[in-house]
Amino acid sequence: MTTTHxxxxxxxxxxxxxxxxxxxxxLLRGLGGKRALLVxxxxxxxxxxxxxxxxxxxxxxxxxxLVGVFDDVEQDAKGAVIGKAVERFKAVGADSLIALGGGxxxxxxxxxxxxxHKGLTDIRMGLVSNTIETFPEAQxxxxxHVALPTTAGTxxxxxxxxxxxxxxxxxxxxxxxxxxxxxFALLDPDxxxxxxxxxxxxxxxxxxxxxxxxxxxxxxxxxxxAYAIQATRMIVKHLPxxxxxxxxxxxxxxMLIASCMAISAFSxxxxxxxxxxxxxxxxxxxxIPHGLANAVLLPNVMAALPDFYTSRxxxxxxxxxxRDLPDNPRACLDAVIxxxxxxxxxxxxxxxxxxxRIQQADLAQMVGLVQSDPSGLLFxxxxxxxxxxxxxxxxxxxxxx
Numbered sequence: 179m180t181t182t183h184x185x186x187x188x189x190x191x192x193x194x195x196x197x198x199x200x201x202x203x204x205l206l207r208g209l210g211g212k213r214a215l216l217v218x219x220x221x222x223x224x225x226x227x228x229x230x231x232x233x234x235x236x237x238x239x240x241x242x243x244l245v246g247v248f249d250d251v252e253q254d255a256k257g258a259v260i261g262k263a264v265e266r267f268k269a270v271g272a273d274s275l276i277a278l279g280g281g282x283x284x285x286x287x288x289x290x291x292x293x294x295h296k297g298l299t300d301i302r303m304g305l306v307s308n309t310i311e312t313f314p315e316a317q318x319x320x321x322x323h324v325a326l327p328t329t330a331g332t333x334x335x336x337x338x339x340x341x342x343x344x345x346x347x348x349x350x351x352x353x354x355x356x357x358x359x360x361x362f363a364l365l366d367p368d369x370x371x372x373x374x375x376x377x378x379x380x381x382x383x384x385x386x387x388x389x390x391x392x393x394x395x396x397x398x399x400x401x402x403x404a405y406a407i408q409a410t411r412m413i414v415k416h417l418p419x420x421x422x423x424x425x426x427x428x429x430x431x432x433m434l435i436a437s438c439m440a441i442s443a444f445s446x447x448x449x450x451x452x453x454x455x456x457x458x459x460x461x462x463x464x465x466i467p468h469g470l471a472n473a474v475l476l477p478n479v480m481a482a483l484p485d486f487y488t489s490r491x492x493x494x495x496x497x498x499x500x501r502d503l504p505d506n507p508r509a510c511l512d513a514v515i516x517x518x519x520x521x522x523x524x525x526x527x528x529x530x531x532x533x534x535r536i537q538q539a540d541l542a543q544m545v546g547l548v549q550s551d552p553s554g555l556l557f558x559x560x561x562x563x564x565x566x567x568x569x570x571x572x573x574x575x576x577x578x579x
Contacts, residue, residue, distance in 0.1 A: 184399040188442050189356060190325075190336040194365040194435055196427055199326055202234055202276065205362045206242045209322035211274030214244050215267050217287050218278040219251040225372050227328060231278055246270040253467060254343040254350070255285035257302035264290050274322035277360065278369075280381065281332030281341075281468065284325055288340035288358040295319045302344045305351040308552040318357045325360035328369045330420070330433035331381025331469050333388060333441025335363035339448075343462065350458045352552050354448075365438060367430035375421045377469075378433075379525035382417040384469035385409065385437040386518075387476055391451045392443035394490055405443035407497050412436035414498060414521065421525045450557030452486070453479045456567060459547040464534045473527045477515045478570050482563045487511050532573025544568040 193201055206214055214235075222228050228249060235244040248266045251259055263286060267275070277287035293301045325335035334340070340353040373381075389409040392402050413436045419429035444451075456479060457471035480487050491511035495503050498517050503510050522529065545564045548554060 182399070184397070184401075184446075186399065186401040186446050187356070188336060189338070190359045190361065190363050192336065192363045192365060192438060194431065196368050196431065197366065198364045199231060199366040199369065200234060201364060202231065202324055202326070203240055203242050205324055206274055206276075206322055207240075209274065209324075209361055211242055211322035213270070213272050214242055214274045214276050214322075215270060215272035216244060216247045216276040216278060217251060217263055217290070218247065218249045218283055220249050222279055222328060223247075223249045227369055227372065228278065230369065231276070231326065242274070245272055251279065251283045251286050253282055253465070254461070255282050255289055255340060256343045257300070257305070257345055260286055260289045260293060260301050260342065261299075264293055267294070275324075277323070277325040277335070278328065280327065280329035281334045281384075284327060284332065284334035285340040285342065287323065287325070288334070289342050289353060291319045291321050291323060292340070292353060292355055292358050294321065301342065302346050305342050305344055305353055306347060308352045308354070308555060310354045313356055316355050316357060323360045324362045324364065326364045326366060326369060327434065327437070329373060329377065329381040330370060330430070330437040331384035333385065333437045333439075333444075335360055335365075336438050337441045337445045339445055341458070341468075348462060349551065350462050350553075363438065365431070365434040367427050367434060370430045370434065371425055371427070373424065375424060375526065378424060379417070379421045379527050380467060380469035380473045381437075382413060382420065382433060382469075382525065383473035383476065383522065383527065385433070385440045386413045386417075387453050387472040388440035388444035389413065389436075390476070390494070391453060392440070392447040393494055394487055395447035395449045395451075397449045398447045402443040402447040405439045406447075409436040409440035409443065410494075410497050413440070417521075418524050450486070451553055452483060452557060452559055455551055455554040455557070455559060456548055456564070458553050459544065459551045460531070462551075463540070463543070463547055464531065464536060466531060466534060470527070473522055474529060474531060474571050475567065477518045477522070478567045480511065480515050480518075482567050484508055484511055487514075530571050530573030534573075536572045536574055538574050541565075541568050541572055541574070
């Protein structure tokens with residue numbers, strides 16, 4: 179492995195620690211920003227989180243002004259909302275961006291940068307499938323950009339990937355560009371303290387899925403392994419505390435760091451991502467939050483694809499802290515899957531999508547949706563696997579004879 183060429187890079191500079199959000203105005207000034215637009219969602223505004231950031235610009239005159247707040251971001255980074263946010267950016271004469279929120283907000287801002295850089299009037303016309311731009315064709319986008327995540331899951335504050343929901347095609351598309359990520363990420367656990375236990379749990383499982391899919395990737399390398407392993411250890415240790423004691427600043431801080439590390443590994447080792455492939459399809463079809471989709475699907479996908487996972491199951495089980503692992507590779511995989519199911523139960527997440535009232539007739543579409551999702555281009559899931567997993571996780575009640 180170590181003699182094979184690979185590229186590893188983490189472009190975003192990360193500040194971590196309670197209160198580090200106070201660095202925001204000075205960081206924007208250093209980047210050359212003078213008129214900033216803050217992008218967030220209504221939930222954070224209602225909860226008072228937005229005000230904790232906008233207040234940093236109150237008081238004495240500063241070189242950087244906050245010229246507006248756009249808080250209309252919805253679940254998933256939707257193309258139409260991205261377009262409205264760009265219109266607001268231009269209307270207030272902004273020159274820099276602040277992203278405050280979870281993955282949907284963070285991806286919305288990355289997509290805004292790219293859309294303006296490309297001069298597009300509708301991002302949905304430019305993102306119809308995976309869009310991958312690499313250096314040197316991909317160049318720095320000169321829009322100062324600072325991200326403040328309020329969930330510990332997607333790690334979108336540092337990743338070169340934005341997942342955009344194209345409503346016209348009803349598909350989640352992947353925008354990959356080395357310079358869409360924020361210039362600075364501020365991992366301030368204080369901004370995550372009000373996150374409800376359920377969202378804390380499934381965003382944490384999103385981070386764990388990033389680490390796991392990076393570790394089992396066919397193009398994993400020693401550096402992605404290092405990030406994925408450490409992220410896994412931290413998530414297993416701190417997620418239950420963050421869920422059940424939401425005001426535990428230490429647990430919240432460690433989950434933010436783990437999320438950041440997990441996506442850094444995932445982004446570099448991006449290749450076969452069967453769990454995300456199915457999660458994107460289920461999320462787009464049934465409006466299921468991405469982290470919850472990953473949490474429900476993760477053990478079932480692993481069980482349905484034993485040949486894909488057995489080669490590294492033992493070493494991953496060791497990193498999870500499973501004792502007395504069996505010698506048989508398949509038995510090791512079964513032990514890992516059992517551990518993940520137990521962890522999911524421990525943080526009070528469901529094992530099916532029963533709450534979304536999926537109908538049996540809907541499942542007939544899943545093979546086509548999964549196989550047409552851009553996330554599955556490098557690793558095509560067999561029809562039988564999709565059918566099996568879909569049936570297992572749908573939570574459709576079996577009719578009484």
